Amino acid sequence: GQQLNQSPQSMFIQEGEDVSMNCTSSSIFNTWLWYKQDPGEGPVLLIALYKAGELTSNGRLTAQFGITRKDSFLNISASIPSDVGIYFCAGRKDGGSQGNLIFGKGTKLSVKP
Amino acid sequence: NAGVTQTPKFRILKIGQSMTLQCTQDMNHNYMYWYRQDPGMGLKLIYYSVGAGITDKGEVPNGYNVSRSTTEDFPLRLELAAPSQTSVYFCASSEGQPGSPLHFGNGTRLTVT
Numbered sequence: 161g162q163q164l165n166q167s168p169q170s171m172f173i174q175e176g177e178d179v180s181m182n183c184t185s186s187s188i189f190n191t192w193l194w195y196k197q198d199p200g201e202g203p204v205l206l207i208a209l210y211k212a213g214e215l216t217s218n219g220r221l222t223a224q225f226g227i228t229r230k231d232s233f234l235n236i237s238a239s240i241p242s243d244v245g246i247y248f249c250a251g252r253k254d255g256g257s258q259g260n261l262i263f264g265k266g267t268k269l270s271v272k273p
Numbered sequence: 274n275a276g277v278t279q280t281p282k283f284r285i286l287k288i289g290q291s292m293t294l295q296c297t298q299d300m301n302h303n304y305m306y307w308y309r310q311d312p313g314m315g316l317k318l319i320y321y322s323v324g325a326g327i328t329d330k331g332e333v334p335n336g337y338n339v340s341r342s343t344t345e346d347f348p349l350r351l352e353l354a355a356p357s358q359t360s361v362y363f364c365a366s367s368e369g370q371p372g373s374p375l376h377f378g379n380g381t382r383l384t385v386t
Contacts, residue, residue, distance in 0.1 A: 164315070191372040202277070202363050202377030203316075210372050248315060252372060261375065263308075263315035 166249050166264030174272050179236040181267040183249035191252040192232035194223050197266070198245045206247075207234070239271050275299050279364050279378035286354040286385045294349040294381050296364030302376070304369040305347040307331075307339065309360040310380075316363065322347055323369065354385045 166183045173179060183192070191210055195203035207218050209225035209232060216223055223234045232249055249264040277298045286292055298305065303324045308316040308331075318331030322341040336358060338350040347366075351358060361382050365375040 166315075169313075193374055195377075200379070202365075202379050203375075204377070205374045208372070208374050250316075261318070263317075265313060265315045 164249060164251055164262055164264040166267055168267055169265070170268040170270070172270045172272070173239055175239060175241060177239055179239055179243070179269060180233065181247060181249075182231060182233045183251070183264045184231040185251060185262075186230065187253055188229040189232075189251035189253055190229070191261075192223070192225050193250040193252075193261075194221075194232070194234050195248045195250065196245050197248065203248055236269075239269075241271050241273050244269055244271050277364055277366055277376055277378035279362075279381050281381060282379070283382045284384070286351075286383065288354060288356065288385060290354050291350070291352050292354070292383075294351075294362055294364075294383070296347045296349070296378060297345050298347075298364075298366040298376070299345065300366060300376065301344060302366035302368055303344065304367045304373075305341065306365045306367075306375065307337070307347070307349045308363045308365065309333065310363060311360050319349065319362075351383075356385050359383060359385045 164183050194206045197203040207223040212229045213227050214225040220237045246266040246268050248266045252261050280295045306321040307319040317333045320339040322328045328339050361380045363380050364378045367373045367375045
């Protein structure tokens with residue numbers, strides 16, 4: 161089935177460092193969503209992107225909807241210990257039904273104090 | 274604000290047993306979803322519903338059944354549990370407009386032995 165390639169799979173960083181992760185696809189998407197999942201909880205929406213080229217921030221988080229509509233990036237600036245978790249991208253294709261939200265496999269972030 | 278509530282949080286089943294995972298939301302969302310999450314993998318859609326009385330298969334529906342008799346509730350039924358159904362199950366809801374983000378419950382961790 162349709163896949164999103166999310167990278168890196170995991171990251172180990174020092175507190176205060178910046179983080180970048182991305183998702184790519186061979187298909188065009190009309191929506192990109194970024195979620196964070198803490199251990200034992202469900203994913204929580206961080207940022208939603210609806211337009212090619214769109215750059216949106218949420219505090220220290222910034223995400224971009226790639227101009228080709230086939231990729232998206234999430235950056236976290238000045239990481240802190242509570243940033244630890246798994247970050248998922250999700251995309252919806254043009255003309256897709258509500259059932260066509262596709263998730264990446266996640267980027268597991270570990271932050272050393 | 275309860276949001277999306279799932280019960281139980283944990284369950285152990287023997288092979289061949291059946292059970293129902295409960296999901297209810299209090300946001301008056303028309304769209305509801307069931308996903309499963311396996312280690313190192315993204316979320317896979319099992320079933321979804323666009324409104325009371327309407328359900329549709331997702332990517333991995335085999336071995337599961339759903340019903341949607343009310344807007345609030347979307348139970349997931351496993352009839353003959355198999356080890357391959359060991360997973361964490363997440364229910365989600367959304368408003369339904371194209372691109373509207375999903376709101377997730379905290380998951381049900383199911384082990385089939």
